[in-house]
Amino acid sequence: MPTQPKLTRFNQNVLSKYQIYNSIFVTLPFDTVTRTGTLLPLFQATCEKGFANQDDPTTIVETFFKKYQARRSPESQINLLFRFIQYIERQVVLFDAIEDAAFPVVNNMDGIGTLRSLKESASKNNKLDLLRRYLEEFKVRIVLTAHPTQFYPGSVLGIITDLTQATRDNDLVKINNLLAQLGKTPFYKHKKPSPYDEAVSLIWYLENVFYKSFGSIYDYIQQNIFDGKHIENDIINIGFWPGGDRDGNPFVTPEITLKVASRLRATVIKNYYRDARRLRRKLTFEGIEHRIVALETELWKIITNKKSSLTVEHFASEMNAIKDIIVDKHQSLYFNEVNSLINKIHLFGFHFANLDIRQDSRKHNQFFNDMVNASIKNGDAIFPENYYNLTEREQIKILSEIKGRIDLSIVKDEDTLKALETMKAIKTIQDKNGEKAANRYIISNNQTTLNVMQLFAMLKLVAFHDKLTIDIGPLFETITDLENAPAIMKELYTNPEYAVHLKTRGNKQTIMLGFSDGTKDGGYLMANWAIYKAKENLTRVSRAHGITVIFFDGRGGPPARGGGKTHNFYASLGPTIEDKEVQLTIQGQTISSNFGTLDSSQYNLEQLISSGIHNSFNNSDLSMLHENRDVITDLSERSYKAYSDFKAHPKFIPYLEHMSTLKYYAKTNIGSRPSKRGKAEGLVFEDLRAIPFVGSWSQLKQNVPGFFGVGTALKHYEDTGEFEKVQNLFKTSDFFKTLIENSMMSLSKSFFDLTRYMAEDPDYGEFWKIIYNEYETSKLLILKLTGYKELMQEEPAGKASIAVRESIVLPLLTIQQYALKKIQELEKEGVKTDDEQLRIYASMVTRSLFGNINASRNSA
Incomplete structure (x- = not known):
């Protein structure tokens, strides 16, 4: 019997089962609120019909209560909305479980x-x-x-x-x-x-x-x-x-x-x-x-x-x-x-996993200075007294040749002491569990050679006195840092002492690229192209010095940010990029969705192994054609300009702060980290963490990080009659094709009818229109570029999975927007933040975050 198409297998083994089991689920008597399960489909239908008529979420919710639950008190209405949230959260779990069970049949x-x-x-x-x-x-x-x-x-x-x-x-x-x-x-x-x-x-x-x-x-x-x-x-x-x-x-x-x-x-x-x-x-x-x-x-x-x-x-x-x-x-x-x-x-081994240590270069600088000051004050003679008067080059030379030991009892600052004790902890872990247990230290926000050498010196002085059995991995994140990375690595490779260290590490150098801030800083196309070029340049400089560079990708870099298939990205890289290892971060729902079961874990790991080997086995040359490089560079620059102007818009931060769920992320208690970096009272772009940033656009169903600037860049080629240049790029570059396919997933998960009411907002209407117009332009021109009639045409099963998930959470999104609007109205009336009504609606927003994010698992 011939194998059925993937979409048919999905419909039979996932969609049909979900409909059957969901019908059991919605009749289970969980609580005192009668007929919740029966009312939810009515609310779902009201949402679908309302958005088709371009109604706003408030109108949709009020219509539902007027039509089906006219006798409910306001308090009872609120209770029902919370019950809906509970149900929908669990419907998402049910769908996850069914999709997981069907994984080996669908794939x-x-x-x-x-x-x-x-x-x-x-x-x-x-x-x-x-x-x-x-x-x-x-x-x-x-x-x-x-x-x-x-x-x-x-x-x-x-x-x-x-x-x-x-x-x-x-x-x-x-x-x-x-x-x-x-x-x-x-x-x-x-x-x-x-x-x-x-x-x-x-x-x-x-x-x-x-x-x-x-x-x-x-x-x-x-x-x-x-x-x-x-x-x-x-x-x-x-x-x-x-x-x-x-x-x-x-x-x-x-x-x-x-x-x-x-x-x-x-x-x-x-x-x-x-x-x-x-x-x-x-x-x-x-x-x-x-x-x-x-x-x-x-x-x-x-x-x-x-x-x-x-x-x-x-x-x-x-x-x-x-x-x-x-x-x-x-x-x-x-x-x-x-x-x-x-x-x-x-x-x-006896370690199970390789535990990485990571810290920001600015923090290292602070800890390093504390340590130097304490050492000089103690008369250790490890650092010259005029250390801070030396040039950066002279400081690097001293740090390269550093010898001696720092007695941690002379360090008085608590944060510095913790950082240095962590370096000692690495050595302790290696002694007990083996070297592989903890042998890499990532420096995020790495901007200079000095950033690397400060850590190099601290590790030697504090814990690794005889032999440095740890790899130092600089992380270059912003567009500027990516451009500067090759020069920094050349300085390190030509530093005699660092070169000796690399030799003891098998002449391998790990470099992490564009983790959180790549897309946030440069927009979708520029971040991806900047990382691609950085990889080429870093490969060139590493090979010239006899070093095998190992690229470590963050999910904020090319393999993800638009959603999409990670292995397609790795299979699209040509011979100008080192590919001896594939390394990437996996986080949050990506872990459970791509690796959460034996089947999905095995399948996706095998895909990664194959995609990494693909380049060496591919008979066709995947090198980027010269004319393609010119086109993708121009596209990226135009996209970057559009994104930068958008980011610099005076309403950008206020819009996220007042119209999105950004400030509610901290209240969800899902992670141990603070939700923003700095301690400033107001919201500053640089302090925004990538996950609440990306997540807030996702909750709005606007998915800006996955497409903004793409439409504007493509529009230039249409307007100048040169659209065949980008069409040729799409046909001849696997890398660009993968980027566009990932962007399509972001676009297909956008739903602007949800927030269309914002177009009339006196403060944010024009800003909403900027986002919507870029979405429309991007969608229209990506379809023209690919020749597809609809987004994700080539991935019908993936598209179907997204459609079911989006349908499940539509009532949840509606409730979330309804609650946000109520909060805005109450705040305009001057209601105090401790008001009970405000607290209830804030709780509604926070609770509605859960199901929406969990339902997005196939963005992984």
Whole structure:
């Protein structure tokens, strides 16, 4: 029987099931408000009809109550709106679970981009040896961050997991019980999580998903591509930021960092113990049983905090000895299970994930100066007394050759002490869990060579006196920083002492690009093109100095910001960009949506591996054509001008502050970090964090970061009769094609009818029209550019998933806008902030954030 189209599979296995189970869900009697489940579809229909008639959200809500619930008191109306929010939050969970359950049916698990497909393609083209050579060096690292773009508490994530399995099994009794449980489980967090809480919730994925999916991928590669031979390279690994990311988060202390590393170690050993315990029941052979029992006993000692001498090296060597005996004397019985555990030890060691430390260069500068002043005052002779009178070049020379030790007791500033203690904590973690446990330090907002050398010196003076076993990764974020990056790296590569350090690190240099502030600073097209050019220039300067550069992408950079397929982005890069490793941050709902189940985790990891290898296997040259470079540069500059003018508009910040949900993000208690960087009373653009910034546009259904400036740039080519130039760019550049496809997803998730009423607002009407006109222009010209009749025409299943999710949350968005409008009216009347009515509507806005963000999971 031929495989049905992806859209058909989606409709049959996701949409139909959702409609059936949702009909059960809305009839469950959860609360004292009668007929809530029956009223919600009526409210949904009122919203759809109202927006089609271009009514505003207030009119829609009032129409609903007048038509269906005329006898309700105002208080009862408010209660019903809150009940609707609760229901819709849970409908999103139900849809998530059904979509997760159907993942292996909707997606072809052996299709293009999977390892099986890659292996078959390599075999067919006589490139299997080339594939092996490549996999001996190539790595993929997904780095989990605590950046809060998801609102599900752990209890709800557990229900999603169980509901996914029950849906897959079509177990109606279990589904019914889980839906009832879901109805009674609170979504709201009454207090912010600590950084340790965030770490624990993400370690759940390591323990329950990645341990298995990474292991099975590695097993497959070893068995099917390397014919069972040992591979020295680990190929896939996990980076981890919760507990190590200090940038803008004063709550991440050295104690938290140590505690998180300890939890990671304990968790992976717990997983090894479970595997060893299962193997003990099978390995009942002479010469083996006592060895596996001894290992199980030692692992249990570690778990229960008893003294154990077991090292990861001894664990691995014992398992290999057991494997050899099985092969020699026991006909390889249970060979695969033993080998699989050996592979997991190779992948995860006693550290499980690579814990990164991150801090802002401006903070480092402050800590460094405190340390220098304390050292000079103490008469240590580590720094010359005239240090601050020296030129930057002279300072860099001193920092390069620095020797000695800083006694932390001379440092009096509490923040400086915490920062330096964190550097000592890295060394402690390496000593206990192995070097891989914590061996990278990211400097965000890196602007100069001095920024790198200050950290270089601090690490040596405080913790790594003999040998610096840690990589320093500068993060270049803004457009200006991206342009300056190659010159900074050249200075570092030609610094004799830094070059010696790199040699001890295998002549590899990690550089992170355009994380949070790339798109926020430069707009969609410019941020992406600036990063692409920076990668080319950094590749050139690195190769010239014999350095392999490893690019580490933030989700704020090219792989995301417009939504879209990350692996398409990596597969679109040409030979002018180093591609020995793929590294990117994964955050919030992206973790649960792309990697939350064994199926989705395995599929998306395989896609990343294949996309990274794609460039080396591609017979066609992916280099950017010269004429294309001119066109994309011009497009980016025009887009940047449009975005910069928009950003500089006097209404830009006030609009976000008064018309969006920006200020409510801090009240959701989803992340441990403060919601803005600075301490200024008013809102300053530079202090805006990327996630509330992007999230606020998403809640408005305006999605500015994914398209603004694209339409204006394309319009110039239409107006001058040169539109075929951009059409040719789209046809001949995979990179540009990927950008446009990602932008299409942002446009398709925009819904301006929701906020059309703002066009009449005396303060913000004109500003709203600027956004709407750019949306219309971008949509129209992207369709003309692609030749599509509708957005996302080439991704019907993805488009259908978005359409269902947008439909589910439409009433939620309507309620949110209704509440925001009520708040504005009350504030204009001079109502005090502690007024009960104002508090209720503010609570309504905050609660409505949850379902809207969670429903956006396929923007990942």
